[in-house]
Amino acid sequence: xxxxxxxxxxxxxxxxxxxxxxxxxxxxxxxxxxxxxxxxxxxxxxxxxxxxxxxxxxxxxxxxxxxxxxxxxxxxxxxxxxxxxxxxxxxxxxxxxxxxxxxxxxxxxxxxxxxxxxxxxxxxxxxxxxx
Numbered sequence: 001x002x003x004x005x006x007x008x009x010x011x012x013x014x015x016x017x018x019x020x021x022x023x024x025x026x027x028x029x030x031x032x033x034x035x036x037x038x039x040x041x042x043x044x045x046x047x048x049x050x051x052x053x054x055x056x057x058x059x060x061x062x063x064x065x066x067x068x069x070x071x072x073x074x075x076x077x078x079x080x081x082x083x084x085x086x087x088x089x090x091x092x093x094x095x096x097x098x099x100x101x102x103x104x105x106x107x108x109x110x111x112x113x114x115x116x117x118x119x120x121x122x123x124x125x126x127x128x129x130x131x
Contacts, residue, residue, distance in 0.1 A: 013054070015040055017061065020073075021074035022035075022074075026071040026073050026081070026089075028071055028072075029052055029072070032048060032072060033048040036048060052072055056072070059076055061074055061076055062075070062076055064119070068088070069088055071088075079092055080092070080093040080117075081120070082122055083119055083121055083122075087124060087127050089126070091124070093118075097118060
C-alpha cells in the first residue's frame, strides 16, 4: 500500500505541475486546487499545498511570497513579475531587466550575491478600468 500511495502522490504532483504550466496567471494554492479537482476530484487542498511546497523547494516551480498571499509560477526560469496592489494579480514582466546592479550590490554591501528576485508593484489594467 505504501508503494501505491507513493505512485498516487507522483501522479498528483504531475497533474499539479501540468495544470500550473497551462496558465500564466500565477494562481494561489486554492485557485490551483480548483483547477486540479477537474482532473482529480478526490484530491484535498492539503495535498495540493504539500505538493506545491515540495515542487517549490525542488526548484521545479516558483513560489511568489510577497503581497500577503503565496502564488505559484510553473516557469522556474529567471524572469520578473509585476503585482497589482489592488487585487493581487501577478503577471510576468516581458521585458529584459539588466543585471548590472548585482556587482554594485556586492561591492557596496559586501555580500556575495547568490540569487535575486525583482517584483514591480502597480495597478493592473482591470483595476485601472474600475477606477
